Each structure stands twice: as C-alpha cells, then as structure tokens.
Amino acid sequence: MARAQGVAAAARAFRLRAARRPVLDLVGNWFRAGWTREVDQRRLFPWLAVAFGLGILVYFTGTRGAPTLAAPLIAAALLAATTPFLRARPLGLGLTLAGIAALLGFAAAIIRVERLAGPILARTTIASLVGTIEALDEREEGARLIVRVESFGVLGPEMRPARVRVSYRKAVALKPGDRIAATARLLPPPEAARPGGYDFGRDAYFRGIGAVGSLVGKIEVRPPAQAPDRSARLEAAIDDARNALTRRITDANGGQAGAVAAALVTGKRGLIGPETNDVLRAAGIYHVVSISGLHMVLAAGVVFWLVRALLAVVPWFALHWPIKKIAAAFAMVGVMAYCVFSGWDIAAERALIMTLVMLGAILVDRPALSMRNLALAAIIALAREPDGVLGPSFQMSFAAVAGLIACARLIGGNAFRRDGSGPLARALGWLLAAVVGTLATTLVAQMATAPFATYHFQTVQPFGLVGNALTLSLVSLAVMPAAVLGILAYPFALDQPVWWAMGLAVRGMLTISGWIAGFGHATYVVPAFGAGALTLMAAGLVMLTLPASSLRWFGLLPAVIGIGLAAHPVRHDIYVDREGAGAAIRDASGRLAILGRPPPFVLDQWLKADGDSRKAGAVAAHSATRCDRLGCTVSLADGRRIALATDKRALPEDCARADILITRRDAPPGCAAAMILDRGFLRSHGASAIRFGPEGPIITSARRPGEAAPWRVPTTEPAPTPQRATAIETSRAEPGPEDTDVPEVEPGDAAQ
Structure with missing residues (x-):
C-alpha cells in the first residue's frame, strides 16, 4: 500500500515537472533572446557606469575606517588578469568587467577623499x-x-x-x-x-x-x-567679472526680474529674494535658475545653430565643408567658456561633461543621444567627483536624461507632422508636435527624477508639469538666446537693450510662476522615507531605462516595492537636536510640538521629515510642558516622562523621575533614567530620533558611535557608558540641497 502511494506521488511529481518544463523553457528562451539583443545592440557598456557608481557607494556607506588605495587596485588588476580566459564566456566576462569597474570606483572615492584632506575647525x-x-x-x-x-x-x-x-x-x-x-x-x-x-x-x-x-x-x-x-589671479578676475555682469543685468531690469535674469547668465543667485525662490519652487521651475543641464544644452544649441546657419549662408561652405562638425566644435568651445564664466559649479561641471560627450559624438559620426554616451559622461563625472553620486544634482540630472533617451521614440511627436500637407496643416502639425513633445518630455523627466526629489527635499509640486510647459518655451526661445546675444554684445557696451528684452521674458516667467503658486496645494510636503526605498526605486529606474530589450520589465518589481516602502515611511515620535538644545515631540493631535529651544532651521528639517508643511515659527510648545529656569518636562499620555535639563542643578531630580533625559550636559554617574541622551551620547551619535514601538523606545542616530570620517571633527569624548542610551538603529546622514552656514534650502542645485 505504501509502495503504491509512493509510486503515485512520484507520478504526480513527474507530471508537475513536465507541466512546468514548458513554462521554464519559455522563460529561458525569452531571457536568452533578450540577452542576445542586449549584446547585439551593445547595451552592456552602460552597466559599467552603474558598477562604477556602486563601488563608490560601497565606500561611502559601507566602510568604517580608512581603507588603503592599494587594496582595490590590486584586486582590480587580479580580475583584469582573468579576462583573456573568459572570452568564450560572455556572462562571466561581463561580471568580471563589472567587478573591475566597481573596484575602480571604490579607488576613485579613496583618492578623492585623500586629495581633499585638510584641517576642520574643532569648535566655535x-x-x-x-x-x-x-x-x-x-x-x-x-x-x-x-x-x-x-x-x-x-x-x-x-x-x-x-x-x-x-x-x-x-x-x-x-x-x-x-x-x-x-x-x-x-x-x-x-x-x-x-x-x-x-x-x-x-x-x-x-x-x-x-x-x-x-x-x-x-x-x-x-x-x-x-x-x-x-x-588665483585668474579665478579672482573671473569671479569679479561675473559680479560686474550681474550688477549690469540687474541695473538694466531692476527688481526680482533682474536678479533672476542675472542668475540665468552668471549663476549668481544671492540677489533672488526668498519670496521669489518660493514662487519658483511652487511652480516646479526652480531648476531654471541653477546653471546646469538645461542651460548647457541651450547655450550649446544656440551656438551650434548660429554657427551652422552662418556657414550655410555661403553655398560653397555648405557643399565642401563639414559645417555640422564645425558647428559642434564651436559649440564645445562656447559651452566650456560659459561653464567657466558661470562659476564652474559642480552641477554645471557635470552638465558640461555630458554636453561635451554628446557634441563629441557628432564629431566622430555617432548618435549624440545614446545610453553609451550617457554612461561615458557618468563615468567621467564620477571619476572627477565620486561624492557626486550621493547628491541630488547628479542623481536627478542623469536620471532625467536616461528616462528621456529610453522614451525618445514615444515623445518625439512625429505623429502630428504631415510633410505632404499644405502649409497650414504642416504648421499646425509642427505646433502640436512641439506642444506634445514639451509636455511628454517634462512628464518623463519629472517621473524619472521624482524618487530623488522627494527623498532629498520632501516636497512634491503637482503643477510642475504646467509650470515647465508654460515657461520652458520662454526660456528656450527668448531667455537663453538673449543671454548668448547679450554676452556677445557686452564687450562692445551694446548689451543693455538685450538685457532689458531678456528681462521682459523673465517677468513673463515670474508672472506665470506666481499664477501657478497661487493654486491650492501647489506644494505638498511628504514624510521622509529611508535610503532603502530610494535604492529600490533607483534600481528599478536603472533596469527600466538601460536595457533595449524586454528585459527592462524586470525593473518593475524593485520599483513597485520601493514605492510601497516610500508610501509607508517610519515616523519618529521624538527628534533631538545634535547639541541637546531642544527637541520636538509628537503631541496628542499627532503633530510635532516643541520642547526647549531647538534652532529654527533644525526644527524646519524635522517638520519636513514628518510631512508637516508648517514653518518653525508656527509650532507651539507641547501642551503638557512644564518649564522653569532649570529646564522643561513633558508627561505623555502613556505615562512616559521626558525631561530636558538645561542646568546641571536639574539633573538629580530629572534622573530620578524621567524616563527619557535630554541634556547638553554630562549626566551624573548612576543616573536612573531609562534612556539618557546627554552631551557624551550626542557627541558620539549626533542628531537622534526616537520611535515608540511595541518593544519599547527605539533610537535612530545620524551616525554610528565611534565612527570616524574625514569630514567630521574627531570626538575626544569618552564612549557612552552603559547607563546612556544605546542606539538600536543607526543611519548615515545623506547629502541634500542646503548649502550655507546659516542653511537655506536650495533645491535648484538639483536641476534636472
């Protein structure tokens, strides 16, 4: 009987395997066909740029201490020695080359950090x-x-x-x-x-x-x-010339239109007021005033078109000279000069590299827009500045271009063009193609950059598509051509009328932006999500854009999982300032309230991370707060007592009664508080946040205890004693948009 049951079970298993075999064969054939197409179309090279970037990420997020440069270089040399034996195995050869690229990225990060090593001020x-x-x-x-x-x-x-x-x-x-x-x-x-x-x-x-x-x-x-x-003299002279031209443009226009026009030409944004910045952000077009990819492409395009048009006027030149290549060469020179004059900012430098690669492709009779060119530009940019892979500028600019290249056939608008029709029909078709192309381009770019924008800035501009569609035509057809013409007329002192005309277009752009900013909910603040969700969404974007075959649909899985994680972020119940000056505590209404006196900028960052659109000045103290000259205490609804001690005389009482003690001083030995965030703890952990879970309070800190990094002042404080709180979770601080000693949010630095 048992033998018969065993035979029946074996027969069922055989039939099940037989039924699965066609499915497995179908999947295998589909994968092999996709792989063959990737190889035939030479779409494996862009993955070397991905591997190069991953090596940099491993250095910045995985290392503790100072790795030696010899280690990745020796490992890369050993892998390179195996490549002659892998020519008959394409998959093995590809993985080996990816490993070499990752090791070289790791080495590039080491070189960058060591080259910039220098003293950091230890204290105020x-x-x-x-x-x-x-x-x-x-x-x-x-x-x-x-x-x-x-x-x-x-x-x-x-x-x-x-x-x-x-x-x-x-x-x-x-x-x-x-x-x-x-x-x-x-x-x-x-x-x-x-x-x-x-x-x-x-x-x-x-x-x-x-x-x-x-x-x-x-x-x-x-x-x-x-x-x-x-x-040094050259750099000072260039910066002085930029300031002089900035003043000349602002004098020709006056007001915020002049300030924005000057920023578009010289990259100097200091004269743009906070209200104007807010309006441009709400309209989703702040990237226009940050010298980056849009400006480089438009500047190169204007020079390319002018040179080619002038050469085409002479028939002999058009017939005997390669005027397209000549125009590309002039455009390369022009865009390099523009980058130098605009300050050679990090975002501008990356855009310059990408633009030069695209123009260089024209010189060697290659397609200008291709994934190979984009990958080459990414490798060059990351080799020069490996730390850029962590910032929104690099992430958003390359994500936008990758999305546009991948969707180029869908957003061209060729379906509206009718070459055989009459003049009116052709003009209408051209207009529709331009409108649809602009909207589609903006939509693709916004979708590709959305994960990085929301991660770094915690804001979403739902009307950004409208803002870009209405203003980019002004920028492309009026503002940037006027900028090029004004720079050419500047040495002859004939530029003032040009700047005035440019200012009219800028005023139109500001008017449109103000109209859009007046819409209800023009800016949404969303809760901050973790690096894990961003990693999954970035992996999905890479897998959806780089392949030429249907293998791209593998990218849907990590993208969907990442979106799901981002939609349900971890929200902390307490934020603690890195100096211990104050905290923010979730009150009975579910929103953050103040304890102590946290710096306004720090409080703004806490509110944005919590998905709260309020400004620091609108946040009141916790309703259950009791304060005196020595500090403050809060009794939560669940019975927990939180104390903020600003004077050492309050420590004995707070240690005896508080469940969570926060102080910028050192807690006394034997303090009985269950969780202590004192001077020593904050020195070793940095800014911290507490989440109340079923298992008790969980602390997340900005850095790991004892972590040494070249950009941090070495801590001379002793390690936290067992009585101090121990961080159960830690996360590395990620770079973002602020760039100031009195920090200001500058999302335009992440221009698409």
Missing part, C-alpha cells in the same frame, strides 16, 4: 581672520565670501582650515582677490539635523571648506603679503 571660535577672498556672492544685504586663510587667531597650520566661508551684512566695497583682516566667528560645518538628513559637513569637506561663519565689526583691506599665483 571668535578670533582675528586674515586671508584672501577667492569668491564673492553679493546678497540683498552684504555678501558671502570664500576666503583662503592665512591666519586665524593662534591656530597653527595643523588646526587651521585652509578655506572658510563667511558672510557679512554691511555693504563693504570688497572684490575677489582682496586680502582682508577682520574678526570672524567660525564654527565647524554642521552635521545632519536629523538621522538620514543632509550632512552639510560632508558637503563642505568636498568643497574644500573647513569652517563657516560670519565676519563681525570692521573689515580691513590690506595689501597682499606676496604676489598671488596665476591661477
């Missing part, structure tokens, strides 16, 4: 600063300076930052290249305001800035101690 210091102005950005009041430091107080070279960024409010006649002496209040570049938030300290490190702050009192201009070198 007020002292006499002497140095030379490298760059100056004028503001509505005062300016912001990048100063190469000669001396700062009594600090020696091993402790003195090489470059600092300072601001001053009084209008003083300064210019790049001036050697100044003044009293400065400097502090270390601040770390993340919340776990997973933007780490300005890391961003400042990769910009060569070791301290930020402000100048106070009188600023003295001194003669140079020694003649500056040629490169």
Whole structure:
C-alpha cells in the first residue's frame, strides 16, 4: 500500500515537472533572446557606469575606517588578469568587467577623499581672520565670501582650515582677490539635523571648506603679503567679472526680474529674494535658475545653430565643408567658456561633461543621444567627483536624461507632422508636435527624477508639469538666446537693450510662476522615507531605462516595492537636536510640538521629515510642558516622562523621575533614567530620533558611535557608558540641497 502511494506521488511529481518544463523553457528562451539583443545592440557598456557608481557607494556607506588605495587596485588588476580566459564566456566576462569597474570606483572615492584632506575647525571660535577672498556672492544685504586663510587667531597650520566661508551684512566695497583682516566667528560645518538628513559637513569637506561663519565689526583691506599665483589671479578676475555682469543685468531690469535674469547668465543667485525662490519652487521651475543641464544644452544649441546657419549662408561652405562638425566644435568651445564664466559649479561641471560627450559624438559620426554616451559622461563625472553620486544634482540630472533617451521614440511627436500637407496643416502639425513633445518630455523627466526629489527635499509640486510647459518655451526661445546675444554684445557696451528684452521674458516667467503658486496645494510636503526605498526605486529606474530589450520589465518589481516602502515611511515620535538644545515631540493631535529651544532651521528639517508643511515659527510648545529656569518636562499620555535639563542643578531630580533625559550636559554617574541622551551620547551619535514601538523606545542616530570620517571633527569624548542610551538603529546622514552656514534650502542645485 505504501509502495503504491509512493509510486503515485512520484507520478504526480513527474507530471508537475513536465507541466512546468514548458513554462521554464519559455522563460529561458525569452531571457536568452533578450540577452542576445542586449549584446547585439551593445547595451552592456552602460552597466559599467552603474558598477562604477556602486563601488563608490560601497565606500561611502559601507566602510568604517580608512581603507588603503592599494587594496582595490590590486584586486582590480587580479580580475583584469582573468579576462583573456573568459572570452568564450560572455556572462562571466561581463561580471568580471563589472567587478573591475566597481573596484575602480571604490579607488576613485579613496583618492578623492585623500586629495581633499585638510584641517576642520574643532569648535566655535571668535578670533582675528586674515586671508584672501577667492569668491564673492553679493546678497540683498552684504555678501558671502570664500576666503583662503592665512591666519586665524593662534591656530597653527595643523588646526587651521585652509578655506572658510563667511558672510557679512554691511555693504563693504570688497572684490575677489582682496586680502582682508577682520574678526570672524567660525564654527565647524554642521552635521545632519536629523538621522538620514543632509550632512552639510560632508558637503563642505568636498568643497574644500573647513569652517563657516560670519565676519563681525570692521573689515580691513590690506595689501597682499606676496604676489598671488596665476591661477588665483585668474579665478579672482573671473569671479569679479561675473559680479560686474550681474550688477549690469540687474541695473538694466531692476527688481526680482533682474536678479533672476542675472542668475540665468552668471549663476549668481544671492540677489533672488526668498519670496521669489518660493514662487519658483511652487511652480516646479526652480531648476531654471541653477546653471546646469538645461542651460548647457541651450547655450550649446544656440551656438551650434548660429554657427551652422552662418556657414550655410555661403553655398560653397555648405557643399565642401563639414559645417555640422564645425558647428559642434564651436559649440564645445562656447559651452566650456560659459561653464567657466558661470562659476564652474559642480552641477554645471557635470552638465558640461555630458554636453561635451554628446557634441563629441557628432564629431566622430555617432548618435549624440545614446545610453553609451550617457554612461561615458557618468563615468567621467564620477571619476572627477565620486561624492557626486550621493547628491541630488547628479542623481536627478542623469536620471532625467536616461528616462528621456529610453522614451525618445514615444515623445518625439512625429505623429502630428504631415510633410505632404499644405502649409497650414504642416504648421499646425509642427505646433502640436512641439506642444506634445514639451509636455511628454517634462512628464518623463519629472517621473524619472521624482524618487530623488522627494527623498532629498520632501516636497512634491503637482503643477510642475504646467509650470515647465508654460515657461520652458520662454526660456528656450527668448531667455537663453538673449543671454548668448547679450554676452556677445557686452564687450562692445551694446548689451543693455538685450538685457532689458531678456528681462521682459523673465517677468513673463515670474508672472506665470506666481499664477501657478497661487493654486491650492501647489506644494505638498511628504514624510521622509529611508535610503532603502530610494535604492529600490533607483534600481528599478536603472533596469527600466538601460536595457533595449524586454528585459527592462524586470525593473518593475524593485520599483513597485520601493514605492510601497516610500508610501509607508517610519515616523519618529521624538527628534533631538545634535547639541541637546531642544527637541520636538509628537503631541496628542499627532503633530510635532516643541520642547526647549531647538534652532529654527533644525526644527524646519524635522517638520519636513514628518510631512508637516508648517514653518518653525508656527509650532507651539507641547501642551503638557512644564518649564522653569532649570529646564522643561513633558508627561505623555502613556505615562512616559521626558525631561530636558538645561542646568546641571536639574539633573538629580530629572534622573530620578524621567524616563527619557535630554541634556547638553554630562549626566551624573548612576543616573536612573531609562534612556539618557546627554552631551557624551550626542557627541558620539549626533542628531537622534526616537520611535515608540511595541518593544519599547527605539533610537535612530545620524551616525554610528565611534565612527570616524574625514569630514567630521574627531570626538575626544569618552564612549557612552552603559547607563546612556544605546542606539538600536543607526543611519548615515545623506547629502541634500542646503548649502550655507546659516542653511537655506536650495533645491535648484538639483536641476534636472
């Protein structure tokens, strides 16, 4: 009987395997056909750029300590030695090449970090600063300076930052290249305001800035101690010329139209007011005022079209010269000059590399827009600045272009063009194709960049499609051509009418933006989601855009999972300032309320991460707060008691009664509080957040305890004692849009 049952079970298993075999064969054939198409169309090269970027990510997110440069280089050499034996195995060869690319990306990150190594100010210091102005950005009041430091107080070279960024409010006649002496209040570049938030300290490190702050009192201009070198004189002259042109454009227009017009040409955005920034963001077009991909492409396109049109006027040139290649060469020179003049910003540099690769493809008779060219541009950009892979600018710009290349056949608008029809029908078809193409291009770009925009900025502009569709035509057809013409007329002092005409188009752009910003819910604030969700969505985007075959549909799975995780983010119940000055606690209504006095900017970051659109000034203290001269306490509905001790005299009582103790001082030995976030804990963990789960309070911190990074000031505090809270979860701070000592949100730095 048992034998008969066994035979029957074996027969059923055989039939099941036989039924599955056709399905498996079908899947296998589909995969092999897709793989063959990828190989035939040479679409495997772009994956080397992905592997290169993954190697960089492993360095920045996985290493603890300082890895040696020899390790990845030796490993890459060993893998390279195996490639001659893998020519008959395409899959093995591809994986080996990807491993080599990843190791080289890891090595590039090491080289970048070591090359920029320099002192970082250890603590807030007020002292006499002497140095030379490298760059100056004028503001509505005062300016912001990048100063190469000669001396700062009594600090020696091993402790003195090489470059600092300072601001001053009084209008003083300064210019790049001036050697100044003044009293400065400097502090270390601040770390993340919340776990997973933007780490300005890391961003400042990769910009060569070791301290930020402000100048106070009188600023003295001194003669140079020694003649500056040629490169320093050139950089100062270029920045001074940018400021002069900025003032000339603003004088020709006046008001915010002049400020925006100047930013479009010179990249100087300091004169744009906060209200104008908010309007442009609400309309989804703030990327227009950030010198990046859009400006590089339009500038190159204008030069390309002008040169080609001028050469085509002469029939002999058109018949005997390769005027398209000549125009591409002139466009390359023009766009490089524009990048240098606009300040050679990080976003502009990446856009320049991408534009040069596309124009270079024309010179060698290759398609300008292709995934191979995009991958080559990504590898060059990341080799120069590996840290860029962590920032929104790189992520959004390359994601947008990848999406546009992948969807190029769908967004061309060719279905509306009728070459054999009459003039009116052709004109109407061209107009419809332009409108549909613009809308489709904007939609694809926004969908491709949405994961990165929401991760870094926690905002969504639902009317951005309308804003871009209505304003990009003005930028493309009026603003940028006027900018090129104005720059050409500037040396002849014939540029004022051009800037005035450009200002009219900019006023139209601002009018449209203001109209869109007036819509209800023009900006949605969404809760911050984790890096895991972003990783899955980015993987899905890569898999959906890079393949040429139907293998791309594999990308739907990680994309859908990532969207699901982003739609249900972890929300913390308490945020604690990295200095222990204050906290935000979720009240009975479900919204955050203040405990103590957290800095306004820090509170703004907490609110955005919580999906709260309120500003810091609109947030009240927790209703259950009780404060005196020594600190504050809050009793939650579940009976937990939270204490914020601002005076050491409050510590004995708070240690005895509080469940959670927050203080910028050191808790006394034997403190009985169940969870202690004191000076030592915050020094080693940074900004922290607490979530009340079924298993009890769970702490997430901005950095791991004992973590050493070159962009952080080494901690001299002892390790947290067992009585202090231990972070159960930790997350690395991710870079984001803010770029200031008194931080301002600048999402335009992530221009598409």
